[in-house]
Amino acid sequence: MVSKLFSITEEPISIEQTVSLVSSRNAGAINTFIGTVREFTKGKRTLYLEYQAYAAMAEAKLAEIGQEINQKWPETKTAITHRVGKLDIEDIAVVIAVSSPHRGDSYEASRYAIERIKEIVPIWKKEHWEDGEEWIGNQLETKSYRKGTPSEEDLI
Amino acid sequence: MVSKLFSITEEPISIEQTVSLVSSRNAGAINTFIGTVREFTKGKRTLYLEYQAYAAMAEAKLAEIGQEINQKWPETKTAITHRVGKLDIEDIAVVIAVSSPHRGDSYEASRYAIERIKEIVPIWKKEHWEDGEEWIGNQLETKSYRKGTPSEEDLI
Amino acid sequence: MNKILFFAALQEKAGKESIELDVSGKSVKQVKEFVAQEYGLAKINESMTAINEEFAASDDVIQENDVIAFIPPVSGG
Amino acid sequence: MNKILFFAALQEKAGKESIELDVSGKSVKQVKEFVAQEYGLAKINESMTAINEEFAASDDVIQENDVIAFIPPVSGG
Numbered sequence: 001m002v003s004k005l006f007s008i009t010e011e012p013i014s015i016e017q018t019v020s021l022v023s024s025r026n027a028g029a030i031n032t033f034i035g036t037v038r039e040f041t042k043g044k045r046t047l048y049l050e051y052q053a054y055a056a057m058a059e060a061k062l063a064e065i066g067q068e069i070n071q072k073w074p075e076t077k078t079a080i081t082h083r084v085g086k087l088d089i090e091d092i093a094v095v096i097a098v099s100s101p102h103r104g105d106s107y108e109a110s111r112y113a114i115e116r117i118k119e120i121v122p123i124w125k126k127e128h129w130e131d132g133e134e135w136i137g138n139q140l141e142t143k144s145y146r147k148g149t150p151s152e153e154d155l156i
Numbered sequence: 157m158v159s160k161l162f163s164i165t166e167e168p169i170s171i172e173q174t175v176s177l178v179s180s181r182n183a184g185a186i187n188t189f190i191g192t193v194r195e196f197t198k199g200k201r202t203l204y205l206e207y208q209a210y211a212a213m214a215e216a217k218l219a220e221i222g223q224e225i226n227q228k229w230p231e232t233k234t235a236i237t238h239r240v241g242k243l244d245i246e247d248i249a250v251v252i253a254v255s256s257p258h259r260g261d262s263y264e265a266s267r268y269a270i271e272r273i274k275e276i277v278p279i280w281k282k283e284h285w286e287d288g289e290e291w292i293g294n295q296l297e298t299k300s301y302r303k304g305t306p307s308e309e310d311l312i
Numbered sequence: 313m314n315k316i317l318f319f320a321a322l323q324e325k326a327g328k329e330s331i332e333l334d335v336s337g338k339s340v341k342q343v344k345e346f347v348a349q350e351y352g353l354a355k356i357n358e359s360m361t362a363i364n365e366e367f368a369a370s371d372d373v374i375q376e377n378d379v380i381a382f383i384p385p386v387s388g389g
Numbered sequence: 390m391n392k393i394l395f396f397a398a399l400q401e402k403a404g405k406e407s408i409e410l411d412v413s414g415k416s417v418k419q420v421k422e423f424v425a426q427e428y429g430l431a432k433i434n435e436s437m438t439a440i441n442e443e444f445a446a447s448d449d450v451i452q453e454n455d456v457i458a459f460i461p462p463v464s465g466g
Binding site for chain 2: 317319320321323324358362365366367381383384385386387388389
Binding site for chain 1: 192
Protein backbone atom coordinates (compact mmCIF):
# COMPACT_ATOMS: atom_id res chain seq x y z
CA MET A 1 0.00 0.00 0.00
CA VAL A 2 1.64 3.20 -1.21
CA SER A 3 0.60 6.26 0.74
CA LYS A 4 3.34 8.75 -0.11
CA LEU A 5 2.61 11.33 -2.79
CA PHE A 6 5.89 10.58 -4.55
CA SER A 7 7.15 7.05 -4.34
CA ILE A 8 9.24 4.33 -5.88
CA THR A 9 7.83 0.86 -5.26
CA GLU A 10 8.59 -2.75 -6.13
CA GLU A 11 4.90 -3.69 -5.88
CA PRO A 12 2.22 -3.47 -8.59
CA ILE A 13 0.75 0.04 -8.62
CA SER A 14 -2.90 0.63 -7.79
CA ILE A 15 -4.36 3.37 -9.98
CA GLU A 16 -7.22 3.97 -7.52
CA GLN A 17 -4.75 4.36 -4.67
CA THR A 18 -2.65 6.96 -6.50
CA VAL A 19 -5.78 8.83 -7.55
CA SER A 20 -7.10 8.81 -3.99
CA LEU A 21 -3.96 10.66 -2.85
CA VAL A 22 -4.97 13.72 -4.89
CA SER A 23 -8.76 13.55 -4.82
CA SER A 24 -10.35 16.40 -2.89
CA ARG A 25 -13.55 18.38 -2.46
CA ASN A 26 -11.95 21.23 -4.40
CA ALA A 27 -11.07 19.07 -7.39
CA GLY A 28 -13.37 18.82 -10.37
CA ALA A 29 -10.86 17.06 -12.57
CA ILE A 30 -8.21 14.42 -12.09
CA ASN A 31 -5.94 13.61 -14.99
CA THR A 32 -4.10 10.33 -14.73
CA PHE A 33 -1.24 9.17 -16.89
CA ILE A 34 -0.45 5.47 -16.82
CA GLY A 35 2.75 4.28 -18.46
CA THR A 36 2.57 0.62 -19.46
CA VAL A 37 5.02 -1.84 -20.96
CA ARG A 38 4.52 -2.00 -24.73
CA GLU A 39 5.38 -5.17 -26.60
CA PHE A 40 6.70 -3.67 -29.83
CA THR A 41 8.99 -0.65 -30.18
CA LYS A 42 10.06 0.24 -33.70
CA GLY A 43 9.17 -3.26 -34.86
CA LYS A 44 11.29 -4.94 -32.20
CA ARG A 45 9.58 -7.26 -29.74
CA THR A 46 10.20 -6.69 -26.05
CA LEU A 47 9.98 -9.75 -23.79
CA TYR A 48 10.04 -7.82 -20.52
CA LEU A 49 11.55 -4.75 -18.92
CA GLU A 50 13.68 -4.22 -15.88
CA TYR A 51 13.51 -0.88 -14.09
CA GLN A 52 16.15 0.32 -11.66
CA ALA A 53 16.09 3.51 -9.60
CA TYR A 54 18.30 5.49 -7.30
CA ALA A 55 15.28 5.33 -5.03
CA ALA A 56 15.95 8.04 -2.46
CA MET A 57 17.03 10.57 -5.07
CA ALA A 58 14.24 9.52 -7.45
CA GLU A 59 11.59 10.19 -4.79
CA ALA A 60 13.18 13.57 -4.06
CA LYS A 61 13.17 14.45 -7.76
CA LEU A 62 9.53 13.37 -8.14
CA ALA A 63 8.68 15.65 -5.22
CA GLU A 64 10.63 18.42 -6.93
CA ILE A 65 8.49 17.95 -10.04
CA GLY A 66 5.46 18.25 -7.76
CA GLN A 67 6.81 21.59 -6.52
CA GLU A 68 7.46 22.81 -10.05
CA ILE A 69 3.86 21.92 -10.90
CA ASN A 70 2.56 23.81 -7.86
CA GLN A 71 4.45 26.87 -9.05
CA LYS A 72 3.06 26.66 -12.57
CA TRP A 73 -0.47 25.50 -11.71
CA PRO A 74 -1.06 26.64 -8.11
CA GLU A 75 -4.38 24.89 -7.48
CA THR A 76 -3.26 21.42 -8.55
CA LYS A 77 -2.24 18.47 -6.40
CA THR A 78 0.10 15.81 -7.78
CA ALA A 79 1.00 12.22 -6.88
CA ILE A 80 3.44 10.01 -8.77
CA THR A 81 4.23 6.34 -8.19
CA HIS A 82 6.92 4.57 -10.21
CA ARG A 83 7.53 0.86 -10.08
CA VAL A 84 10.94 -0.82 -10.29
CA GLY A 85 12.03 -4.42 -10.86
CA LYS A 86 10.95 -6.83 -13.59
CA LEU A 87 7.86 -5.77 -15.50
CA ASP A 88 5.97 -7.82 -18.05
CA ILE A 89 4.16 -6.60 -21.14
CA GLU A 90 1.07 -4.53 -20.18
CA ASP A 91 2.30 -4.02 -16.59
CA ILE A 92 2.07 -0.51 -15.21
CA ALA A 93 5.44 1.24 -14.78
CA VAL A 94 4.24 4.64 -13.63
CA VAL A 95 1.04 6.36 -12.53
CA ILE A 96 0.78 10.15 -12.41
CA ALA A 97 -2.37 11.71 -10.94
CA VAL A 98 -3.02 15.45 -10.96
CA SER A 99 -6.18 16.93 -9.50
CA SER A 100 -7.34 20.44 -10.22
CA PRO A 101 -10.49 22.54 -9.89
CA HIS A 102 -10.62 22.84 -13.70
CA ARG A 103 -9.69 20.27 -16.30
CA GLY A 104 -7.24 22.24 -18.45
CA ASP A 105 -4.68 22.51 -15.66
CA SER A 106 -4.89 18.81 -14.84
CA TYR A 107 -4.04 17.84 -18.44
CA GLU A 108 -1.18 20.31 -18.76
CA ALA A 109 0.37 19.50 -15.39
CA SER A 110 0.10 15.74 -15.99
CA ARG A 111 1.85 16.09 -19.34
CA TYR A 112 4.52 18.26 -17.77
CA ALA A 113 5.10 15.63 -15.08
CA ILE A 114 5.76 12.76 -17.49
CA GLU A 115 8.11 14.88 -19.61
CA ARG A 116 10.09 15.94 -16.52
CA ILE A 117 10.27 12.36 -15.25
CA LYS A 118 12.01 11.44 -18.48
CA GLU A 119 14.49 14.26 -17.93
CA ILE A 120 15.52 14.48 -14.31
CA VAL A 121 14.43 11.42 -12.32
CA PRO A 122 17.15 8.77 -11.80
CA ILE A 123 15.26 5.73 -13.08
CA TRP A 124 16.56 3.44 -15.80
CA LYS A 125 14.91 0.87 -18.00
CA LYS A 126 16.54 -2.20 -19.48
CA GLU A 127 14.84 -3.78 -22.46
CA HIS A 128 15.06 -7.53 -22.84
CA TRP A 129 14.53 -8.84 -26.37
CA GLU A 130 14.77 -12.34 -27.79
CA ASP A 131 18.25 -11.59 -29.08
CA GLY A 132 19.70 -9.33 -26.43
CA GLU A 133 19.23 -6.69 -23.81
CA GLU A 134 20.16 -3.05 -23.34
CA TRP A 135 19.90 -0.27 -20.79
CA ILE A 136 17.92 2.46 -22.51
CA GLY A 137 19.10 6.01 -22.24
CA ASN A 138 20.35 8.74 -24.43
CA GLN A 139 22.68 6.47 -26.38
CA LEU A 140 23.18 8.95 -29.17
CA GLU A 141 24.68 11.61 -26.93
CA THR A 142 22.41 14.23 -28.38
CA LYS A 143 22.55 15.89 -25.01
CA SER A 144 25.91 16.84 -23.59
CA TYR A 145 25.03 17.75 -19.99
CA ARG A 146 28.17 19.85 -20.16
CA LYS A 147 27.32 21.67 -16.99
CA GLY A 148 26.74 18.38 -15.22
CA THR A 149 23.20 19.37 -14.29
CA PRO A 150 20.22 19.04 -16.59
CA SER A 151 18.55 22.43 -16.65
CA GLU A 152 14.98 22.84 -17.77
CA GLU A 153 16.21 24.69 -20.85
CA ASP A 154 18.63 21.92 -21.77
CA LEU A 155 16.07 19.30 -21.60
CA ILE A 156 12.70 20.43 -22.79
CA MET B 157 -19.55 -4.26 -13.39
CA VAL B 158 -19.34 -2.16 -16.53
CA SER B 159 -17.89 -3.99 -19.48
CA LYS B 160 -19.05 -1.90 -22.42
CA LEU B 161 -16.58 0.57 -23.89
CA PHE B 162 -19.16 3.36 -23.80
CA SER B 163 -21.69 3.26 -21.03
CA ILE B 164 -24.05 5.16 -18.80
CA THR B 165 -24.36 3.66 -15.34
CA GLU B 166 -26.12 4.32 -12.05
CA GLU B 167 -23.36 2.60 -10.09
CA PRO B 168 -20.10 4.08 -8.78
CA ILE B 169 -17.46 3.95 -11.52
CA SER B 170 -14.33 1.85 -11.10
CA ILE B 171 -11.33 3.59 -12.62
CA GLU B 172 -9.38 0.33 -12.87
CA GLN B 173 -12.28 -1.30 -14.70
CA THR B 174 -12.54 1.48 -17.30
CA VAL B 175 -8.75 1.45 -17.77
CA SER B 176 -8.76 -2.34 -18.21
CA LEU B 177 -11.14 -1.95 -21.17
CA VAL B 178 -8.43 -0.13 -23.17
CA SER B 179 -5.23 -1.68 -21.83
CA SER B 180 -3.39 -3.74 -24.41
CA ARG B 181 0.03 -5.14 -25.33
CA ASN B 182 0.35 -2.41 -27.96
CA ALA B 183 -0.30 0.42 -25.53
CA GLY B 184 2.54 2.23 -23.84
CA ALA B 185 0.38 5.02 -22.49
CA ILE B 186 -3.08 5.29 -21.02
CA ASN B 187 -4.44 8.73 -20.28
CA THR B 188 -7.38 8.84 -17.93
CA PHE B 189 -9.62 11.78 -17.23
CA ILE B 190 -11.75 11.60 -14.11
CA GLY B 191 -14.46 14.19 -13.64
CA THR B 192 -15.39 14.63 -9.98
CA VAL B 193 -18.00 16.66 -8.13
CA ARG B 194 -16.43 19.91 -6.90
CA GLU B 195 -17.80 21.60 -3.80
CA PHE B 196 -17.36 25.25 -4.82
CA THR B 197 -18.08 26.78 -8.22
CA LYS B 198 -17.55 30.52 -8.53
CA GLY B 199 -17.76 30.84 -4.75
CA LYS B 200 -21.08 29.03 -4.52
CA ARG B 201 -21.26 25.87 -2.46
CA THR B 202 -22.73 22.78 -4.09
CA LEU B 203 -24.44 20.29 -1.76
CA TYR B 204 -24.78 17.53 -4.34
CA LEU B 205 -25.42 16.98 -8.04
CA GLU B 206 -28.03 15.07 -9.94
CA TYR B 207 -27.18 13.73 -13.38
CA GLN B 208 -29.78 12.64 -15.90
CA ALA B 209 -29.15 11.10 -19.31
CA TYR B 210 -31.02 10.05 -22.38
CA ALA B 211 -29.19 6.80 -21.85
CA ALA B 212 -29.53 5.00 -25.17
CA MET B 213 -28.68 8.09 -27.19
CA ALA B 214 -25.91 9.08 -24.78
CA GLU B 215 -24.19 5.70 -25.20
CA ALA B 216 -24.51 6.02 -28.98
CA LYS B 217 -22.99 9.51 -28.87
CA LEU B 218 -20.13 8.35 -26.63
CA ALA B 219 -19.43 5.59 -29.17
CA GLU B 220 -19.52 8.23 -31.91
CA ILE B 221 -16.86 10.20 -30.04
CA GLY B 222 -14.83 7.00 -29.92
CA GLN B 223 -15.13 6.74 -33.70
CA GLU B 224 -14.10 10.37 -34.16
CA ILE B 225 -11.04 9.67 -32.01
CA ASN B 226 -10.16 6.60 -34.07
CA GLN B 227 -10.25 8.76 -37.18
CA LYS B 228 -8.02 11.43 -35.69
CA TRP B 229 -5.66 9.16 -33.72
CA PRO B 230 -5.86 5.75 -35.47
CA GLU B 231 -3.84 3.73 -32.96
CA THR B 232 -5.80 4.74 -29.86
CA LYS B 233 -8.50 2.82 -28.01
CA THR B 234 -11.12 4.69 -25.97
CA ALA B 235 -13.56 3.80 -23.19
CA ILE B 236 -15.93 6.22 -21.47
CA THR B 237 -18.20 5.58 -18.50
CA HIS B 238 -20.57 8.27 -17.24
CA ARG B 239 -22.58 7.96 -14.06
CA VAL B 240 -26.11 9.27 -13.54
CA GLY B 241 -28.25 9.80 -10.45
CA LYS B 242 -27.38 11.62 -7.23
CA LEU B 243 -23.67 12.32 -6.77
CA ASP B 244 -22.03 13.68 -3.66
CA ILE B 245 -19.02 15.97 -3.46
CA GLU B 246 -15.85 14.14 -4.62
CA ASP B 247 -17.85 11.38 -6.34
CA ILE B 248 -16.74 10.42 -9.82
CA ALA B 249 -19.13 11.50 -12.60
CA VAL B 250 -17.14 10.38 -15.62
CA VAL B 251 -14.06 8.34 -16.45
CA ILE B 252 -12.42 8.55 -19.86
CA ALA B 253 -9.56 6.18 -20.67
CA VAL B 254 -7.55 6.36 -23.88
CA SER B 255 -4.70 3.99 -24.60
CA SER B 256 -2.12 4.60 -27.27
CA PRO B 257 1.32 3.32 -28.27
CA HIS B 258 2.75 6.79 -27.57
CA ARG B 259 1.77 9.26 -24.89
CA GLY B 260 1.08 12.38 -26.94
CA ASP B 261 -1.92 10.84 -28.68
CA SER B 262 -3.41 9.59 -25.42
CA TYR B 263 -3.38 13.09 -23.93
CA GLU B 264 -4.81 14.76 -27.02
CA ALA B 265 -7.53 12.17 -27.58
CA SER B 266 -8.55 12.20 -23.91
CA ARG B 267 -8.87 15.98 -23.96
CA TYR B 268 -10.85 15.80 -27.18
CA ALA B 269 -13.22 13.27 -25.61
CA ILE B 270 -14.15 15.40 -22.59
CA GLU B 271 -14.70 18.49 -24.76
CA ARG B 272 -16.96 16.54 -27.12
CA ILE B 273 -18.91 15.04 -24.22
CA LYS B 274 -19.75 18.55 -23.12
CA GLU B 275 -20.99 19.31 -26.63
CA ILE B 276 -22.96 16.42 -28.05
CA VAL B 277 -23.82 13.84 -25.38
CA PRO B 278 -27.34 14.11 -23.93
CA ILE B 279 -26.46 14.22 -20.24
CA TRP B 280 -27.62 16.95 -17.87
CA LYS B 281 -26.48 18.06 -14.47
CA LYS B 282 -28.60 19.69 -11.81
CA GLU B 283 -26.78 21.59 -9.11
CA HIS B 284 -28.29 21.60 -5.63
CA TRP B 285 -27.24 24.49 -3.41
CA GLU B 286 -28.34 25.50 0.07
CA ASP B 287 -30.67 28.12 -1.41
CA GLY B 288 -31.88 26.48 -4.57
CA GLU B 289 -31.28 24.19 -7.49
CA GLU B 290 -30.86 24.52 -11.23
CA TRP B 291 -30.38 22.39 -14.32
CA ILE B 292 -27.06 23.52 -15.77
CA GLY B 293 -26.82 24.13 -19.48
CA ASN B 294 -26.18 26.85 -21.90
CA GLN B 295 -28.51 29.29 -20.13
CA LEU B 296 -27.14 32.31 -21.92
CA GLU B 297 -28.09 31.11 -25.38
CA THR B 298 -24.65 31.87 -26.70
CA LYS B 299 -25.18 29.01 -29.10
CA SER B 300 -28.12 29.09 -31.43
CA TYR B 301 -28.13 25.55 -32.87
CA ARG B 302 -29.97 27.12 -35.76
CA LYS B 303 -29.57 24.05 -37.86
CA GLY B 304 -30.91 21.91 -35.05
CA THR B 305 -27.76 19.79 -35.04
CA PRO B 306 -24.57 20.77 -33.22
CA SER B 307 -21.80 20.54 -35.78
CA GLU B 308 -18.18 20.31 -34.73
CA GLU B 309 -17.59 23.82 -36.04
CA ASP B 310 -20.51 25.24 -34.09
CA LEU B 311 -19.34 23.83 -30.88
CA ILE B 312 -15.60 23.85 -30.55
CA MET C 313 -48.39 7.44 -32.91
CA ASN C 314 -45.19 9.08 -31.69
CA LYS C 315 -43.47 9.14 -28.34
CA ILE C 316 -42.04 12.49 -27.28
CA LEU C 317 -39.38 12.55 -24.53
CA PHE C 318 -38.55 15.40 -22.16
CA PHE C 319 -35.35 15.78 -20.15
CA ALA C 320 -33.87 17.97 -17.43
CA ALA C 321 -35.64 21.34 -17.01
CA LEU C 322 -38.14 20.50 -19.75
CA GLN C 323 -39.14 17.31 -17.96
CA GLU C 324 -39.72 19.15 -14.70
CA LYS C 325 -41.66 21.90 -16.41
CA ALA C 326 -43.80 19.43 -18.35
CA GLY C 327 -44.32 17.37 -15.21
CA LYS C 328 -43.73 14.14 -17.10
CA GLU C 329 -41.00 12.18 -18.83
CA SER C 330 -42.85 11.62 -22.06
CA ILE C 331 -46.09 12.02 -23.94
CA GLU C 332 -47.75 10.11 -26.77
CA LEU C 333 -48.87 12.20 -29.70
CA ASP C 334 -49.43 11.59 -33.39
CA VAL C 335 -47.22 14.14 -35.12
CA SER C 336 -46.25 12.14 -38.20
CA GLY C 337 -46.06 14.31 -41.28
CA LYS C 338 -45.13 17.39 -39.25
CA SER C 339 -41.71 19.01 -39.30
CA VAL C 340 -39.52 19.23 -36.19
CA LYS C 341 -40.17 22.96 -36.18
CA GLN C 342 -43.94 22.43 -36.19
CA VAL C 343 -43.77 19.88 -33.38
CA LYS C 344 -41.64 22.24 -31.31
CA GLU C 345 -44.11 25.07 -31.75
CA PHE C 346 -47.07 22.88 -30.87
CA VAL C 347 -45.47 21.36 -27.78
CA ALA C 348 -44.11 24.72 -26.60
CA GLN C 349 -47.61 26.20 -26.67
CA GLU C 350 -49.51 23.17 -25.39
CA TYR C 351 -47.18 22.57 -22.39
CA GLY C 352 -45.91 26.07 -21.74
CA LEU C 353 -42.38 25.00 -22.63
CA ALA C 354 -40.86 28.18 -24.06
CA LYS C 355 -37.39 26.76 -23.38
CA ILE C 356 -37.95 24.14 -26.01
CA ASN C 357 -36.65 26.71 -28.48
CA GLU C 358 -33.20 26.51 -26.89
CA SER C 359 -33.26 22.74 -27.28
CA MET C 360 -32.08 20.51 -30.02
CA THR C 361 -34.32 17.75 -31.24
CA ALA C 362 -33.48 14.09 -31.71
CA ILE C 363 -35.44 11.68 -33.85
CA ASN C 364 -34.79 8.04 -32.99
CA GLU C 365 -31.70 9.01 -30.95
CA GLU C 366 -30.08 11.09 -33.69
CA PHE C 367 -29.96 14.87 -33.87
CA ALA C 368 -32.47 16.21 -36.38
CA ALA C 369 -32.79 19.44 -38.35
CA SER C 370 -35.72 21.86 -38.05
CA ASP C 371 -37.24 20.86 -41.36
CA ASP C 372 -36.91 17.10 -40.90
CA VAL C 373 -40.30 15.45 -41.12
CA ILE C 374 -41.57 13.04 -38.46
CA GLN C 375 -42.50 9.55 -39.58
CA GLU C 376 -44.99 7.13 -38.04
CA ASN C 377 -43.55 5.56 -34.83
CA ASP C 378 -40.55 7.94 -34.67
CA VAL C 379 -39.39 8.67 -31.14
CA ILE C 380 -38.80 12.38 -30.65
CA ALA C 381 -36.66 13.81 -27.86
CA PHE C 382 -36.05 17.41 -26.95
CA ILE C 383 -32.44 17.89 -25.89
CA PRO C 384 -31.74 20.97 -23.76
CA PRO C 385 -28.15 22.27 -23.85
CA VAL C 386 -26.14 19.40 -22.40
CA SER C 387 -24.01 19.62 -19.27
CA GLY C 388 -22.41 16.23 -18.75
CA GLY C 389 -18.79 15.55 -17.91
CA MET D 390 35.71 8.24 3.11
CA ASN D 391 33.17 8.52 0.30
CA LYS D 392 30.65 6.11 -1.09
CA ILE D 393 30.34 6.05 -4.88
CA LEU D 394 27.20 4.54 -6.44
CA PHE D 395 26.82 3.01 -9.89
CA PHE D 396 23.53 2.43 -11.73
CA ALA D 397 22.23 0.74 -14.87
CA ALA D 398 24.92 0.05 -17.50
CA LEU D 399 27.63 1.53 -15.28
CA GLN D 400 26.73 -0.84 -12.47
CA GLU D 401 26.90 -3.85 -14.78
CA LYS D 402 30.18 -2.72 -16.27
CA ALA D 403 31.70 -2.02 -12.85
CA GLY D 404 30.37 -5.33 -11.58
CA LYS D 405 29.23 -3.75 -8.33
CA GLU D 406 26.65 -1.35 -6.97
CA SER D 407 29.08 0.86 -5.07
CA ILE D 408 32.64 1.38 -3.97
CA GLU D 409 34.22 3.13 -1.02
CA LEU D 410 36.93 5.63 -1.88
CA ASP D 411 38.33 8.74 -0.24
CA VAL D 412 37.94 11.45 -2.86
CA SER D 413 37.29 14.42 -0.59
CA GLY D 414 38.93 17.56 -1.89
CA LYS D 415 38.67 16.40 -5.50
CA SER D 416 36.31 17.94 -8.06
CA VAL D 417 33.52 15.95 -9.70
CA LYS D 418 35.51 16.09 -12.92
CA GLN D 419 38.59 14.62 -11.25
CA VAL D 420 36.59 11.82 -9.64
CA LYS D 421 34.97 11.00 -12.97
CA GLU D 422 38.34 10.78 -14.70
CA PHE D 423 39.79 8.61 -11.95
CA VAL D 424 36.86 6.21 -11.83
CA ALA D 425 36.58 6.03 -15.63
CA GLN D 426 40.20 4.93 -15.86
CA GLU D 427 40.29 2.69 -12.79
CA TYR D 428 37.13 0.76 -13.70
CA GLY D 429 37.16 1.04 -17.47
CA LEU D 430 33.94 3.07 -17.39
CA ALA D 431 34.28 5.30 -20.44
CA LYS D 432 30.51 5.84 -20.40
CA ILE D 433 30.85 7.75 -17.18
CA ASN D 434 31.47 10.80 -19.35
CA GLU D 435 27.89 10.63 -20.63
CA SER D 436 26.64 10.53 -17.06
CA MET D 437 25.62 13.27 -14.71
CA THR D 438 26.89 13.22 -11.17
CA ALA D 439 24.92 13.55 -7.98
CA ILE D 440 26.39 14.51 -4.62
CA ASN D 441 24.13 13.56 -1.70
CA GLU D 442 21.18 12.97 -4.04
CA GLU D 443 21.44 16.32 -5.81
CA PHE D 444 22.84 16.96 -9.27
CA ALA D 445 26.33 18.46 -9.10
CA ALA D 446 28.44 20.52 -11.49
CA SER D 447 31.81 19.37 -12.86
CA ASP D 448 33.80 21.73 -10.67
CA ASP D 449 31.92 21.02 -7.44
CA VAL D 450 34.32 19.73 -4.79
CA ILE D 451 33.66 16.54 -2.83
CA GLN D 452 33.50 16.82 0.96
CA GLU D 453 34.26 14.18 3.59
CA ASN D 454 31.39 11.62 3.78
CA ASP D 455 29.66 12.89 0.63
CA VAL D 456 27.81 10.18 -1.27
CA ILE D 457 28.54 10.37 -4.97
CA ALA D 458 26.37 8.77 -7.64
CA PHE D 459 26.91 8.58 -11.36
CA ILE D 460 23.63 9.05 -13.20
CA PRO D 461 23.53 7.71 -16.78
CA PRO D 462 20.94 9.29 -19.07
CA VAL D 463 17.65 8.43 -17.42
CA SER D 464 14.88 6.39 -19.06
CA GLY D 465 12.04 6.16 -16.58
CA GLY D 466 8.37 6.70 -17.27
